[in-house]
Amino acid sequence: MIGQEKVRQCPMCGATSVDYSVLAGGGATCRACKWKGTTEQLIIADIEHIYGTRDGIGMALSNDMRRLFSNAAFGQDLVRFLVKWGFMQLTGDNKKDTQVAARYISSIARSCLTSVIEERENIEKGVVNGA
Numbered sequence: 475m476i477g478q479e480k481v482r483q484c485p486m487c488g489a490t491s492v493d494y495s496v497l498a499g500g501g502a503t504c505r506a507c508k509w510k511g512t513t514e515q516l517i518i519a520d521i522e523h524i525y526g527t528r529d530g531i532g533m534a535l536s537n538d539m540r541r542l543f544s545n546a547a548f549g550q551d552l553v554r555f556l557v558k559w560g561f562m563q564l565t566g567d568n569k570k571d572t573q574v575a576a577r578y579i580s581s582i583a584r585s586c587l588t589s590v591i592e593e594r595e596n597i598e599k600g601v602v603n604g605a
């Protein structure tokens with residue numbers, strides 16, 4: 475199982491825009507360079523490895539991204555969304571509810587950063603919309 479801090483990279487060009495089957499021996503393709511192979515051939519890398527170390531630029535980058543999501547209006551809208559769709563239940567304990575919301579915000583910020591990095595690669599490769 476691949477963790478949230480891990481990404482799979484193409485062994486040919488290093489792009490993270492790879493499609494792969496989660497099954498052993500499943501096929502994998504790279505959307506950037508059109509490499510084809512199996513899931514096992516993909517390189518599993520830490521996200522931090524791609525954009526720096528935890529202490530260095532990578533940390534600054536993810537903190538900066540997190541800051542984008544930490545405004546109160548967004549937080550309230552997000553909580554409304556999470557409650558509406560059953561991802562979280564308000565306990566009435568403001569501290570507890572805030573902690574859960576903060577976890578979601580942190581996770582959203584992390585995924586957004588990954589998407590930004592992937593899209594940047596797509597842009598560099600002249601790929602439109604991952605196609």
Ligand SMILES: [Zn+2]
Pocket residue numbers: 484485486487488489504505506507508509
């Ligand atoms: Zn590739």
